[in-house]
Structure formats: structure tokens, C-alpha cells
Amino acid sequence: xxxxxxHDYLKTFFKETDCEIVSDEGHMLSVxxxxxxxxxxxxxxxxxxxxxxxxSPANPARLNLITDRTKIQNQFLGxxxxxxxxxxxxxxxxxxxxxxxxxxxxxxxxxxKMLTPYFCVNYKVSYYCDQTKEVLYSLGIxxxxxxxxxxxxxxxxxxxxxxTIPEKSFCxxxxxxxxxxxxRLDSMIQNIIQNDDHSWAEEAKKRWDKELEVLDYFxxxxxxxxxxxxxxxxxxxxxxxxxxxxxxxxxxxxxxx
Amino acid sequence: MIIERxxxxxxxxxxxxxxxxxxxxxxxxxxxxxxxxxxxxxxFSGLQAPKFLTNIQLLPHQVEAAQTVIEKMNGKAILADxxxxxxxxxxxxxxxxxMIRGIVKKVLILVPASLxxxxxxxxxxxxxxxxxxxxxxxxxxxxxxxxxxMDTAKKSPHREKIYEQDYDxxxxxxxxxxxxxxxxxxxxxxxxxKKFCLLLTATPIQNDIFEIFYLVSLLKPxxxxxxxxxxxxxxxxxxxxDGERYLKELVNQxxxxxxxxxxxxxxxxxxxxxxxxxxxPEEREVYDMISELKNVSSxxxxxxxxxxxxxxxxxSKEATFLTLNKMLQKSITKEEHDYIExxxxxxIKLEINSKAEKVIxxxxxxxxxxxxxxxxxxxxxxxxxxxxxxxITSVLFNGKFSKSxxxxxxxxxxxxxxxxxATESGGExxxxxxCHHVINYDLPWNPMKLEQRIGRVHRLGQEEDVHVYNLAIExxxxxKILDLLESKIDVFEKVVGELDxxxxxxx
Numbered sequence: 001x002x003x004x005x006x007h008d009y010l011k012t013f014f015k016e017t018d019c020e021i022v023s024d025e026g027h028m029l030s031v032x033x034x035x036x037x038x039x040x041x042x043x044x045x046x047x048x049x050x051x052x053x054x055x056s057p058a059n060p061a062r063l064n065l066i067t068d069r070t071k072i073q074n075q076f077l078g079x080x081x082x083x084x085x086x087x088x089x090x091x092x093x094x095x096x097x098x099x100x101x102x103x104x105x106x107x108x109x110x111x112x113k114m115l116t117p118y119f120c121v122n123y124k125v126s127y128y129c130d131q132t133k134e135v136l137y138s139l140g141i142x143x144x145x146x147x148x149x150x151x152x153x154x155x156x157x158x159x160x161x162x163x164t165i166p167e168k169s170f171c172x173x174x175x176x177x178x179x180x181x182x183x184r185l186d187s188m189i190q191n192i193i194q195n196d197d198h199s200w201a202e203e204a205k206k207r208w209d210k211e212l213e214v215l216d217y218f219x220x221x222x223x224x225x226x227x228x229x230x231x232x233x234x235x236x237x238x239x240x241x242x243x244x245x246x247x248x249x250x251x252x253x254x255x256x257x
Numbered sequence: 258m259i260i261e262r263x264x265x266x267x268x269x270x271x272x273x274x275x276x277x278x279x280x281x282x283x284x285x286x287x288x289x290x291x292x293x294x295x296x297x298x299x300x301f302s303g304l305q306a307p308k309f310l311t312n313i314q315l316l317p318h319q320v321e322a323a324q325t326v327i328e329k330m331n332g333k334a335i336l337a338d339x340x341x342x343x344x345x346x347x348x349x350x351x352x353x354x355x356m357i358r359g360i361v362k363k364v365l366i367l368v369p370a371s372l373x374x375x376x377x378x379x380x381x382x383x384x385x386x387x388x389x390x391x392x393x394x395x396x397x398x399x400x401x402x403x404x405x406x407m408d409t410a411k412k413s414p415h416r417e418k419i420y421e422q423d424y425d426x427x428x429x430x431x432x433x434x435x436x437x438x439x440x441x442x443x444x445x446x447x448x449x450x451k452k453f454c455l456l457l458t459a460t461p462i463q464n465d466i467f468e469i470f471y472l473v474s475l476l477k478p479x480x481x482x483x484x485x486x487x488x489x490x491x492x493x494x495x496x497x498x499d500g501e502r503y504l505k506e507l508v509n510q511x512x513x514x515x516x517x518x519x520x521x522x523x524x525x526x527x528x529x530x531x532x533x534x535x536x537x538p539e540e541r542e543v544y545d546m547i548s549e550l551k552n553v554s555s556x557x558x559x560x561x562x563x564x565x566x567x568x569x570x571x572x573s574k575e576a577t578f579l580t581l582n583k584m585l586q587k588s589i590t591k592e593e594h595d596y597i598e599x600x601x602x603x604x605i606k607l608e609i610n611s612k613a614e615k616v617i618x619x620x621x622x623x624x625x626x627x628x629x630x631x632x633x634x635x636x637x638x639x640x641x642x643x644x645x646x647x648x649i650t651s652v653l654f655n656g657k658f659s660k661s662x663x664x665x666x667x668x669x670x671x672x673x674x675x676x677x678x679a680t681e682s683g684g685e686x687x688x689x690x691x692c693h694h695v696i697n698y699d700l701p702w703n704p705m706k707l708e709q710r711i712g713r714v715h716r717l718g719q720e721e722d723v724h725v726y727n728l729a730i731e732x733x734x735x736x737k738i739l740d741l742l743e744s745k746i747d748v749f750e751k752v753v754g755e756l757d758x759x760x761x762x763x764x
Contacts (some may be wrong), residue, residue: 001295009288016284023446084309084385099285100266101273124289124297130331130453131301132358136294149753152604163285180465182267200301201258207331211477218479228448232478235452238425239332244258248266249293250286253274 001067001083003027010081011138013091016097026235027068028078033060040094041087102222102252104161105169115255117143119181120152122249123189129242131206139188140254141181142176150187156254170254178253189246201242281463298358302328306353313383315350318520319343322513323350332453335432335512339757340459340708340715342356342515343690345376348428349384355540356386361425361453363401365390367446368430370406373561374660376430391415397422404462411445425452432456433705435475436468446475459712460705461512462749466491468507469752473690477511501751514754521538527715531739531761532619536730537609544570544733546600547577555595557584567734572699573613574604574633612698612728613643619726620649620676626692628677630710632699637678640698644676651676654687663687690718697727700735704742704749707759715757727760 003008007029014021014031022030033041038060039048049059064078065087081087120140127133142151149155152204165171176184215236219229261487270758273279304324307315319342326334326347333357336344355361362513368376373390380388380402391405397418409415409427427449429435435443435456454476462469470491473481481487481504491504517524536544547566548672550557557563562584569576581601589596620627631637637653644651652674654666670677671691679687692714697707707727715723742760750756 012284013288014680016282056490082311084311086385086387092296095292096289099269099281099282101290102283102286103278103280104283122293124293126298126359127301128360130360131327132298132360133301134298135639136297157287163283179271182270185283190260198258211331214477214479216479218474218483220483230446230480231450235450238452241548243261245261245263247263250281250289251266251270252280252286 003070003082004079006083006088007067010067010091013095017094022062023030027071029065029067030062030078031065032062035060037094040097041090043090050170096249100250102163102250103254104156104163104252105171105255106159106257107166108160108164109257113166113257115165115169115171115257117171117174118152118254118256119143119178119185119251120156120254121155121182121185121251124247124249125189125193126245126247127200127242128199128245130207130239131200131204133200135158136249137189137192139185140228141176141185143176143181144172146176146184148185156256158254160253165255192244193244198242204240205241210235211236211240258549279646288600296357304350304354305357306350309357309435310350310353310384312385313346315346316343316520316522318515319347319350322347322515323354325513326351326455327354330511330513332426333451333455333511335456335458335461335476337458337461337514337753339514339516340712342517342520343717344457344459345379345430346383347513348430348457349380349386351455352426352428353384353386355426355453363422363424364403364426364428365419365422365449366402366404366428366430367407367410368404369434370408371656371660372430373404373406380404402706405709407442409659411442414443417726419449424450426454428455428457430457432458432472433460433463433468436471438471438474443471451476460708460749461508461753463703463705464745466504466748466752472503473508473511480511481507505752505754507641508752512753516755517757522717525719525722527711527723527725527758529727529758529761531727531729532615534611534615534728536611536733539603539607540609540611543574543577543600543603543607544597546603550596550600553596554588554590556587556589556593564734568699568738571612571730571733572631572633573610573636573639574607575639576633577604579635579762610639610643612730613640615728616640616696616698617644617647617649619694620644623694625694626670626675626677627694627696628679628692628710628714629696629698630679632644632680632701636698637680640678649676650674651678653677656680656681663759688714688716688718689713690720693719693721693723695723695725697725700727700729700738700742702738702741704746704756704759707742708756711759725758 007027010029011021011024017034017037019034019037020032022032035058042061063180065081066078067081069080079087118140120138123137123139125135125137138151138153139148141148212233213231218223278629304320305318318332322336322338326332336347338344338347352361352364377388377390380386385527386402388402389395389400391403391409397403397459410419429446434719435446437443456476461472470481470487482490491500547570551563566577566580573691581597581604585594585597585601616629629640631640641651641653648672652669654677658666667687667689670689695711695714697710701707711723711725729739739760746756746759
């Protein structure tokens with residue numbers, strides 16, 4: 001993420017979260033945080049506990065964020081923010097929390113329309129051993145006929161979507177309940193994982209066995225193995241034992257023409 | 258295989274669905290997805306960390322080292338780059354990579370006390386890793402990345418507190434401090450769970466081959482066999498070339514070692530000179546009398562005291578005086594007492610220090626900033642006085658100085674004084690690339706100490722050739738030290754790898 005991208009990101013983020021942008025100089029952004037945003041990104045729970053306990057007037061922070069330090073003379077004017085910095089990371093986290101669940105309707109094309117309900121979940125699947133790999137799956141299910149499509153997110157972002165239902169349109173009543181749809185998508189993702197190539201896990205197991213062999217060699221012939229043997233063994237397990245994690249990034253209901 | 262499902266998204270979604278909202282912003286929803294896509298780790302191999310590290314100029318050998326440790330060594334390694342190539346950066350990079358990949362969260366970093374703050378600053382500023390320096394009463398469980406001094410860590414109640422934590426990664430700087438398996442710190446580290454582990458040292462062997470055995474056995478017990486098999490295969494067959502080659506190969510499976518010349522960066526050369534010095538007849542007389550001590554009385558036959566005294570005599574009469582005086586207090590018979598008094602009388606009368614005179618000669622010829630390393634505080638003080646009488650300004654340095662005092666001394670040396678006189682313990686943690694001359698006034702037994710000393714000057718950022726002068730007085734114990742240093746360097750090169758010049762190369 002380059003300086004300009006960070007700048008645009010922040011600007012959009014604060015606009016969307018109703019934080020007033022006091023000034024914008026292209027390489028520096030001055031933002032008045034709302035109380036909610038202050039709590040999310042400023043790391044000062046004790047301050048807020050105090051304000052709320054004493055009923056004092058709240059004074060949410062104003063941030064001066066420098067997005068391009070090469071253009072700035074006096075860097076004490078604000079906080080330098082860039083890809084990799086803790087603050088930006090926190091803002092990413094807030095983005096995730098505040099952009100978790102949506103309900104959108106497709107607009108465009110004059111006239112009355114019948115809208116079909118879809119349910120979408122964006123999954124992140126992570127494979128862990130002593131190494132990691134992650135894959136995103138965006139699965140959408142048609143709530144009328146149960147068909148499931150991959151790359152659903154890429155598909156819907158090309159449509160004209162709004163949070164309100166267009167005039168003269170009506171939504172078909174879903175046949176599959178969203179709760180049931182979620183279960184179907186979950187089992188779909190399980191299927192995808194099961195059919196994936198898992199040589200990585202076998203490789204990890206091989207590395208694990210090899211290191212275990214070396215460890216056993218060290219303690220060969222020792223009748224009562226010391227505690228450090230068990231500790232080492234546990235360390236090996238934690239390092240190499242292959243694991244899979246499924247995380248949901250976000251998702252929602254889509255009513256499409 | 259078990260599939261872990263995280264987040265409460267499912268429950269939360271059902272709730273919002275049943276209550277018909279509130280629904281989130283479509284823009285934020287999209288931004289969130291884009292961020293995930295951007296931060297995705299698409300491959301098991303390769304490094305993700307460099308794109309996050311905008312505050313640091315990574316060198317190719319550092320990136321390569323990190324990649325080797327992660328991909329080929331599975332996250333357990335000795336980082337043994339020559340001094341000044343950025344082992345800390347490599348360790349930081351590896352740690353960051355594992356953190357980004359979500360494999361490592363809690364990290365314990367053990368360092369000599371003098372390097373604690375430097376580590377904390379580097380990690381915070383350059384790697385954006387929120388590390389803290391552990392002090393007494395720091396609530397260790399509330400922090401993920403803790404930098405602790407080795408001396409603190411090994412003691413109660415700190416060690417117990419550490420054992421209670423479940424660290425994912427252990428990093429140990431200046432790991433040659435763990436070469437002795439009988440020490441408290443070795444035992445402490447041995448019983449620590451080391452899921453991922455990095456040992457940093459430029460000098461994995463300092464004196465003998467067993468040091469590498471104990472170091473590797475901490476990291477990966479069994480890699481070099483157990484003690485008996487190691488001794489049988491490598492230590493016993495001292496001269497077997499095949500054995501050494503095999504050992505080197507094994508060691509290289511768990512060790513990354515970059516040499517200055519393979520970094521692709523242009524390094525200035527090191528010009529090492531051994532400078533032989535002749536005693537004056539008066540100095541020689543005192544030296545010989547000291548060597549005779551052991552024949553005068555069995556009290557003096559302890560070889561340790563003798564060696565110390567002889568080394569001190571090669572340094573300065575001031576250093577010798579202190580030890581001799583202590584012996585005088587302890588002497589019992591009149592014969593012992595008289596003999597020491599006789600030496601003392603002659604010692605005090607000495608007017609010339611041949612070595613110090615040589616130093617003046619070197620400084621005048623260099624006509625530039627010079628660092629002098631000595632092993633003795635008394636010599637350090639003497640040299641400052643002696644240089645002063647010759648109109649040369651100097652500043653003293655030793656390892657016990659606090660961070661702010663260190664910086665102050667460095668500043669003085671840079672701007673005001675021509676010479677810095679440091680004791681051995683001042684070898685670590687001060688970098689002086691603006692200086693190009695190093696005088697080893699006394700020689701330590703351990704060649705790696707010499708390497709550490711030279712490394713203060715000959716490191717990244719040095720723009721001129723570095724001159725190293727090793728002073729040794731002829732026909733004294735210093736001659737023996739030189740021979741021993743040579744044979745130790747030989748062992749190191751056979752097992753670990755080539756070294757940059759420390760002593761003058763034999764033709």
C-alpha cells in the first residue's frame with residue numbers, strides 16, 4: 001500500500017464512520033473522531049471508563065495523521081501512519097468489525113423488477129503448520145433454488161447495489177432459510193477443504209517425524225527421560241502439527257435482478 | 258484433520274437477520290474484503306514481512322537468511338553472521354514473518370543487559386513490534402513480546418514467571434554466553450520450551466569444539482548426537498579431515514553464516530599487523546623475576562596467578578603493581594615477602610613502558626582517531642595519563658556505562674578526543690564507524706574477543722580501510738597467546754567457516 005492509497009483509504013474510512021475531516025492536505029489528514037471511533041482505535045479504555053463513571057463531558061481525540069512523511073518538514077505535527085503501522089492495523093480491524101453484515105438490493109434497469117434473494121459468506125481458510133497458507137472463498141447461495149456459486153463477491157461488486165429496495169420492485173420470498181443456507185455453505189467449504197491437496201500436511205508430518213527421531217537419538221539409552229525431553233517433544237508438536245482454520249470475514253443478503 | 262472455526266459471525270448474523278438489522282456500510286464491507294485480499298498469504302513459501310517494513314532498508318543477504326531459516330530450517334537456527342552484518346535485523350524479520358503468518362504471538366528475547374534498550378527500540382521503530390523491556394515487577398503476562406536480560410531471566414522469581422508463560426518463540430542474542438552447559442543460564446534455557454528458536458552469535462566457537470555441540474544441543478538436541486557419540490566421532494579424532502567436513506555439514510544445517518565478502522556489498526579491507534615489541538633490559542629483568550616466583554615458594558605456584566601476573570607485566574607496571582601488592586599482603590615467610598618487595602622496588606623504578614611508547618608511535622603515524630583496547634582498568638588509566646603527557650587527548654570507556662553515558666562518550670570521541678581507551682567489556686554494543694584504527698594493546702585468550710573488538714569499527718557503514726595493530730612483546734607469554742589464538746582460529750575455520758583476518762596471515 002503506497003502513501004496515496006493509505007491516504008485515500010483513511011479518508012473513505014473516516015467519511016463512512018461519520019468522523020469529521022477537519023483538513024486534508026493530500027499528505028496529512030486531520031480528523032475529529034467520534035466517541036465510538038475513539039473507543040475503537042485509541043486504546044484508552046481507562047479514560048472512557050472514567051468519563052462514563054463520573055458522567056464527565058467526553059472529549060474524543062482529534063488525530064493528525066501524516067500519510068507521506070517525505071512531504072513533511074516537521075514530523076512532530078502529527079502521527080506518521082503507513083502500511084505496517086499499528087494504528088493502521090487497528091483501523092483495518094475496525095473496518096472489519098464495521099463491515100461485517102450487509103443487506104443490498106440491485107438497482108438499475110427501469111421498470112418493475114422481481115428480485116431473487118442470495119446469501120453470501122466470504123471465508124478465509126488458513127493452513128497452518130510451521131508454515132502458513134491462506135485462501136479466500138466467496139460463496140453465494142441462491143435462496144430459491146439452492147445453487148451455490150464461487151467468486152460471488154467479485155460478481156456482486158460489478159452490480160449497482162444500494163441498501164434500499166428500488167421502487168416498483170419486490171423481493172421473492174426465500175425458500176431456504178438463511179440459517180439453513182449458512183449450514184449449507186459451511187458444509188460446502190468443508191467439502192472444498194477435504195478435496196484440496198494436503199501434501200503440505202504430509203510434508204509437515206515428515207519434518208516432524210524427522211526432528212522427533214533426532215530428539216530420541218539424543219536421549220537414546222537414557223532410562224528415565226528428563227523433563228526437558230517432554231518439553232522439547234511438546235514444542236515439536238506445536239510447531240509441526242498441521243491445523244486448518246476457517247474464518248468468516250463478512251457476508252450478507254443480496255437481492256438481485 | 259481438525260478444522261477450527263473461529264469468530265461469532267454465525268450467531269451475530271442470525272441475530273441481525275431476525276431483528277432486521279442494523280446493516281453495515283457497503284463501502285466498509287468492500288474495504289474489509291479488499292484488505293483481507295491484500296494481506297492474504299498466498300503461498301507457504303516466500304516472505305510477506307518486507308512489504309510491511311517501510312522503515313528499513315533490507316539487504317539481500319538478510320532476506321535470504323530469513324528465508325533459509327523459515328523454509329529450510331523450519332524456524333530453529335543459529336544466526337552466525339560476522340559481526341556487523343545485521344543479525345538483529347534478520348531475527349526481527351523472521352519474527353515479523355511468523356507474526357504476520359499468525360504462527361507466533363508470544364516472544365521472549367534474552368539479551369545481555371547492555372543491549373536491552375537497543376532491542377526494544379529497534380523492534381518498535383523498525384519492525385513495528387510492540388516489545389517492552391522487562392524490569393522487576395513488569396506484569397509479564399500482559400505483554401506478548403518481552404526483552405529481558407539474561408542475568409535477570411535465570412534468577413528467581415523471574416525464571417518461574419517465564420516458565421508459566423507459553424512462548425511461541427525464543428530469541429537469544431550473544432548466544433555464545435551459553436557455551437558452558439554447567440551454567441545456570443544454560444540450564445534455564447535448556448528447560449524452556451523452544452517451539453521456534455533463534456540463537457544469535459558471530460562466534461559459535463570461541464575456544465573448543467564442544468561449545469558448538471552444547472549450542473546446537475540447546476537448539477536441536479540430538480542433531481550432533483549425544484555427548485558420547487559426539488566425543489567419539491569428532492573430538493577424539495582431532496586430525497581427521499573427513500570428520501571435520503562432516504561436522505561442518507551438520508552444523509550448516511542449523512546455522513546461517515554470512516561473511517562480509519558474500520554480502521555483495523563493498524567492504525573496506527582490514528589491514529592486520531602484528532607488531533613485535535622489545536622490552537628494555539630493566540623491564541626484562543622484572544619480567545624474569547616474576548617468572549621465577551614459582552620457584553621461590555609453592556604459594557606462588559598456582560598457574561592462574563602466575564599467568565595473570567605475567568600478562569599484567571606485559572601490559573603496564575600499574576596493572577602489575579596491584580596484583581603484586583595483594584600477594585605481598587598474603588605472603589607468609591620472610592623469604593616470600595622479601596622477594597616480592599624486591600620485585601616491587603624494581604617495578605616502581607621502571608621509567609619506560611616500551612609498549613606504550615609504541616602506541617604513541619602508532620597514533621602519531623595514523624594521525625587519525627584511534628581505539629585502544631586493554632584488559633586492565635589500571636592500564637587504561639595509565640594510558641590516558643601517558644597520552645596526556647604527550648599532548649594526545651583521550652576518553653575512557655567500559656561496558657558498565659549506562660546507555661546515556663555510552664552515547665556521551667561516543668560523542669566526545671567523535672567530536673573532541675583523538676583516542677578512545679576501552680576495556681574488554683566495552684567490546685559490545687558501541688559502534689564507531691567513524692574510526693579506522695584499532696590497537697589491541699593486550700591480547701585476550703579468545704580470538705572471538707578480538708573479532709568483537711574489531712567489529713566495533715569494521716562494520717556496515719565503514720567507508721575506509723581499517724587498520725588493526727596487535728601488540729605483542731617478544732619472548733613473553735604474549736608470544737604463547739599468539740600461537741594459541743592461531744590454533745583456535747584454525748578449529749573455528751574448519752568447523753564453522755572462514756574468518757576475516759584477526760591475526761596477521763601466515764604466508
